[in-house]
Amino acid sequence: xxxxxxxxxxxxxxxxxxxxxxxxxxxxxxxxxxFYLDVKPVFEDKESFWKDEYIIINKRINLTDTYNQLKSDTxxxxxxxxxxxxxxxxxxxxxxxxxxxxxxxxxxxxxxxGSALSGFYTDLFLExxxxxxxxxxxxxxxxxxxxxxxxxxxxxxxxNLYNFGFAQSQNLPQVSEEGAGLVKFSIMVxxxxxxxxxxxxxxxxxxxxxxxxxxxxxxKWGNKNFGTETDPQPGRLIVIANDPSNPDLFxxxxxxxxxxxxxxxxxxxxxxxxxxTTTIVLIIGMIIILLAFALMxxxxxxxxxxNNENIKKLSWLGYTIRQISRPYMIMVIIxxxxxxxxxxxxxxxxxxxxxxxxILLGYEKFNILITNIILPGxxxxxxxxxxxLIMIRSQIKKIIN
Numbered sequence: 001x002x003x004x005x006x007x008x009x010x011x012x013x014x015x016x017x018x019x020x021x022x023x024x025x026x027x028x029x030x031x032x033x034x035f036y037l038d039v040k041p042v043f044e045d046k047e048s049f050w051k052d053e054y055i056i057i058n059k060r061i062n063l064t065d066t067y068n069q070l071k072s073d074t075x076x077x078x079x080x081x082x083x084x085x086x087x088x089x090x091x092x093x094x095x096x097x098x099x100x101x102x103x104x105x106x107x108x109x110x111x112x113x114g115s116a117l118s119g120f121y122t123d124l125f126l127e128x129x130x131x132x133x134x135x136x137x138x139x140x141x142x143x144x145x146x147x148x149x150x151x152x153x154x155x156x157x158x159x160n161l162y163n164f165g166f167a168q169s170q171n172l173p174q175v176s177e178e179g180a181g182l183v184k185f186s187i188m189v190x191x192x193x194x195x196x197x198x199x200x201x202x203x204x205x206x207x208x209x210x211x212x213x214x215x216x217x218x219x220k221w222g223n224k225n226f227g228t229e230t231d232p233q234p235g236r237l238i239v240i241a242n243d244p245s246n247p248d249l250f251x252x253x254x255x256x257x258x259x260x261x262x263x264x265x266x267x268x269x270x271x272x273x274x275x276x277t278t279t280i281v282l283i284i285g286m287i288i289i290l291l292a293f294a295l296m297x298x299x300x301x302x303x304x305x306x307n308n309e310n311i312k313k314l315s316w317l318g319y320t321i322r323q324i325s326r327p328y329m330i331m332v333i334i335x336x337x338x339x340x341x342x343x344x345x346x347x348x349x350x351x352x353x354x355x356x357x358x359i360l361l362g363y364e365k366f367n368i369l370i371t372n373i374i375l376p377g378x379x380x381x382x383x384x385x386x387x388x389l390i391m392i393r394s395q396i397k398k399i400i401n
Contacts, residue, residue, distance in 0.1 A: 019339055021295040026343035030377040031350045054133065054208045055239040060259040079233040084256075088239065093246045098238040100211070101128040101219045104227035105191035109200070112186060120185065126152075128216040129209065133238055136204030143215040150187055150198045153213040154180075156205040177205055191226030209238075300332070300388060304395050315400045324400075325393045332392065336385050340378065 059078035068075040080099075089097045103126050111120040134141055136153050143150060163174040180202050187200045206213065223230050241249050253260055315324065 017299070019335060019342075021299070022336065022339040023343050025295070026340055026377070026381065027346045027350075029380065030343060030347050030374070034347065034351055035354060053240070053244060054135075055241060055244070055260060056209070056236055057239055057253065057258045057260045058236045060257045077235070079235050080237060081233065085234075085237065088237065091248075091252060093242055093249050093252075095240045095242045097240075098130050098133050099234040100236045100238070101216055102232050102235065103127070103219055104223050104229040104232050105189055106226075108188050108190075110186055110188070124212065126214045126219065127211045128214055128219040129238060130216060133209075134213065135206050135208050138203045141203075141215060143218045143221075145221060148198055150200045150214050150218055151203045152200050153204050153206050153209075154202055155210045155212075156207050157210060159205055180205075189222055189226050191222075191228070194226065196226075297388070297391070300328075300392065301395065304328070304392065304399065308399055312400065321393060321397050321400065325389075325396045328392045328396075329389050332388050333385060336381055340381050344374070 059080070061078060065078055069077065085097060085099065088094060106123070107126055108121065108123050110122075131141060134153065138151060138153075141151060159175065159177065159180065166172070167174050181204070182201075184199060184201050187198045189196055189198070223232065243249075252258075315321075
């Protein structure tokens, strides 16, 4: 009886439009949720291209510097002073500055008899950067005085030079990143009349930092116990700019005679543009979602408004608010169930599209569709339906009063 009275003002075209609007909103919502959850590890990955680009700078070395250093061992080297570093940090177009920590003690690497590199020996240098700037995924990037193992990170260019330069010309076997990480070697540190030996292994290769990295705590400990200087001044800095394309940044480097890799600046510009574009797309997506759900509320309010007189008449005949609102509630529940199921179809196509592209970029770990996306989406729908049911009951009560 109630349904026959109320359905007269329900137009199939309007219901279809509401159905399509809700389906679009749910598809965008769950698509955005799916994309966010699947892409979030990419943003958090230390090796991801989404991380802030590192601009590594050093003071330009000219012929006069070389001559003076050859003439006298006491000639000051072109290092960064505390005042220069602080001035860099205070520039409005620079987001952050990190220092390279240098070792002031003797270091050599060698292999034990019977190992894969039997007979290997070389003097080398080690450097470190703050842990937040290490761009290799390794959970145990820590060191303390009780540890006899030092993890090491090498530049990717070193491995490429060996594989496609030295190994190829000398007819030696080429080495993969995983294979290089299996080889263990020893590191000996010397200074102040004492020495100590540690085990080491390459735990990864860096695409950004062109040096041999070890944990910062080891460099500080070594300088304190074996070095000639406890806290030597850095010769290189990592700079992260707010806008890598800012011409003031280039002018500052030139005015202060700082040398920088032009390729790093080009990559930073491309990364900044990519981040801006992605942010704009996400904002547009959020606006569409808000408009879609606004359409749902407005459609239901218009439907109740058209049935204004019928709702009043049913109330005069003795029907309660619960009885009058029940058909609308059932209709909303059925509508949302059908649209939720229908929205899974475009969601699956969208997910297949972006996942195939992420796989091409090397990311293959995706969230489970049912537990991580469909169930949260269903929970969101339940909340929305609950709010709509409360709104329907409130509107009908307002009409009757």
